[in-house]
Amino acid sequence: xxxxxxxxxxxxxxxxxxxxxxxxxxxxxxxxxxxxxxxxxxxxxxxxxxxxxxxxxxxxxxxxxxxxxxxxxxxxxxxxxxxxxxxxxxxxxxxxxxxxxxxxxxxxxxxxxxxxxxxxxxxxxxxxxxxxxxxxxxxxxxxxxxxxxxxxxxxxxxxxxxxxxxxxxxxxxxxxxxxxxxxxxxxxxxxxxxxxxxxxxxxxxxxxxxxxxxxxxxxxxxxxxxxxxxxxxxxxxxxxxxxxxxxxxxxxxxxxxxxxxxxxxxxxxxxxxxxxxxxxxxxxxxxxxxxxxxxxxxxxxxxxxxxxxxxxxxxxxxxxxxxxxxxxxxxxxxxxxxxxxxxxxxxxxx
Numbered sequence: 316x317x318x319x320x321x322x323x324x325x326x327x328x329x330x331x332x333x334x335x336x337x338x339x340x341x342x343x344x345x346x347x348x349x350x351x352x353x354x355x356x357x358x359x360x361x362x363x364x365x366x367x368x369x370x371x372x373x374x375x376x377x378x379x380x381x382x383x384x385x386x387x388x389x390x391x392x393x394x395x396x397x398x399x400x401x402x403x404x405x406x407x408x409x410x411x412x413x414x415x416x417x418x419x420x421x422x423x424x425x426x427x428x429x430x431x432x433x434x435x436x437x438x439x440x441x442x443x444x445x446x447x448x449x450x451x452x453x454x455x456x457x458x459x460x461x462x463x464x465x466x467x468x469x470x471x472x473x474x475x476x477x478x479x480x481x482x483x484x485x486x487x488x489x490x491x492x493x494x495x496x497x498x499x500x501x502x503x504x505x506x507x508x509x510x511x512x513x514x515x516x517x518x519x520x521x522x523x524x525x526x527x528x529x530x531x532x533x534x535x536x537x538x539x540x541x542x543x544x545x546x547x548x549x550x551x552x553x554x555x556x557x558x559x560x561x562x563x564x565x566x567x568x569x570x571x572x573x574x575x576x577x578x579x580x581x582x583x584x585x586x587x588x589x590x591x592x593x594x595x596x597x598x599x600x601x602x603x604x605x606x607x608x609x610x611x612x613x614x615x616x617x618x619x620x621x622x623x624x625x626x627x628x629x630x631x632x633x634x635x636x637x638x639x640x641x642x643x644x645x646x647x648x649x650x651x652x653x654x655x656x657x658x659x660x661x662x663x664x665x
Contacts, residue, residue, distance in 0.1 A: 326589055328574040334360070338368035340571050340590045345581025346462045348374070351452050355382045355470040357463060361583050362559075363453055364446030368587065370557055370608040371444040371535065374452075375399065375581075377464055383431035384475045386483040388424075393502070393531045394443035395421045396430070397604065399563070399581070401437025404490055405430045407504040411490040417509025417563075417602075418495075419537075421526050423502040427483040436463075440561070443477075444534035444608060452476040498524065502532050510541070510627070515620025518635045519543040520596075521628040522620055528610030536613045538605040539563070543630055547595040550654045553588050557608045560584045560594065565601025569594045578603075591653055611649050618645045 329340040332347045349360040356378035363372050386406065396405070397419045404413050405420050406429040413433065414420065422428045430439075443449070455476065474480050496511035513524040520542035528536055547570065560569060562578035569576055569584050571592045578584060586592045594603075607613075619641035621633055642648065 326572050326591070329571050329576070329584065331576075334363060334366050336365050338366060338587045340587065341366065341585050342569075342571075342576050343583045345579070349453060350459050350461065351455065351457050351476070352459050352461070352464060352468070353452070353457075353476050354473050355379060355464060355468040357459075357461070358441075358449075358452055358476070359462075360449055360453055362446075362585060363449060366585065367446055367557065367608070369446050371442060371606075372446040372449040373440065373442045373559075373606075374449055376439045376441055378432045378437055379435045379464060379468075379470070380432055380437075382437075382470050383472055384429055385472055386427040386429040386485045386487075387474055387477070387480045388427045388483060389422075389443070389448060389477060390479050390481065391424055392443045392445065392448045392478075393421075393423055393534050394441065394448065395419055395526060395537065397440040397442070397525075399438040399440055401432065401434040403430050403432045403437055403439065405506065406485075406487050407506075408485055409488055411488045412493065412495065412506045413490050414506065415509070417539075418506065419525055420504070420506050421530060422504050423532070426504045427485055428504065429485075429487065440604075442535070442537075442606060444531070448477045450478050498527060498530060501529055503530075505530070510539070512539070514623050514625065515616050516623040516625070516628060516633045517542075517620050517638060518633045519545055519628055519630050521623065521625065522616045524613075524616070525604075528613050531610065533610045535606055535608045536610045538607070538616060540603045540605060541628060542596045542601050542603070543599055543628065544601075545596050547593045549652055550591055550593045551650055551652045552591045553612065553649045554651060555588060555649045556611045557588055558586045558590075558592070558612075559606040559608075560586070561604040561606070563602035563604055565596070565598035567594055567601060567603055568597055614645070615641075615648050615650070618642075618648070
């Protein structure tokens with residue numbers, strides 16, 4: 316950890332409610348982005364390679380009951396689906412699960428996967444690294460203005476609009492109710508239930524690894540944070556990785572390069588390397604999904620937290636010095652502190 320002058324570190328303020336077309340900070344309110352409708356599903360693209368420096372792309376997929384895909388694989392992309400609203404049945408070869416909000420599935424390159432939405436207005440988050448998986452969609456010229464899929468659209472279950480997608484003729488197994496609470500030792504397809512994974516206690520919060528570098532070929536780390544209200548953490552930036560914040564529920568104040576924005580459910584902020592940022596939690600039981608590319612920052616949550624088998628935090632249990640001592644004793648973390656903590660946040664209005 317090093318320290319620097321906050322004013323010298325400031326870059327451009329985040330672009331608001333638009334994809335920037337270059338790797339700079341940006342914020343998208345829920346439903347904003349580039350929207351395309353295909354096979355009865357509305358894909359809202361929230362990140363492309365031109366926006367992320369080629370690190371990843373991402374989209375929300377909104378659809379009705381019975382919308383889905385056949386078994387397909389991506390030859391060059393590690394990808395994950397997170398169930399945001401509704402429910403969906405997913406298949407990997409020889410297995411199937413019904414996923415509900417908070418559940419996720421993680422798919423290495425070359426591994427076949429299929430899904431079927433089980434409720435109307437089911438919403439999935441698709442995240443893929445490196446970028447390029449969404450190129451056929453964004454280059455199709457079929458952008459739409461609507462924010463919801465068309466009623467009564469024809470659903471064929473055809474191959475999704477993803478780069479290099481290969482269709483596989485694989486039998487679909489019956490769904491099983493399985494714990495699915497642990498991370499595998501390597502890069503293989505797996506399902507993870509909400510509030511599980513490798514968990515680390517923080518003061519009034521718990522961080523759950525949904526995917527570690529060993530599961531994604533080092534391309535990204537995914538962390539779910541469940542937290543009580545708390546003030547801004549210290550302002551900082553990262554030199555070697557990008558941090559992406561998605562509010563799952565509750566309220567998150569996020570300060571980035573001098574601008575403060577409020578994230579509520581479905582809002583997204585992209586903070587590329589060099590972005591000075593901080594966040595505060597202003598609602599009880601707020602949940603945030605952090606997607607970090609690449610995996611260089613993964614050790615941070617291990618050294619600043621306490622291993623726990625609990626699925627929720629215990630308020631007041633963890634001494635805040637655990638975090639500061641972890642940072643102090645691990646100077647090689649990709650963390651550059653630029654100032655004292657911000658004031659306000661959970662009560663202020665930008």
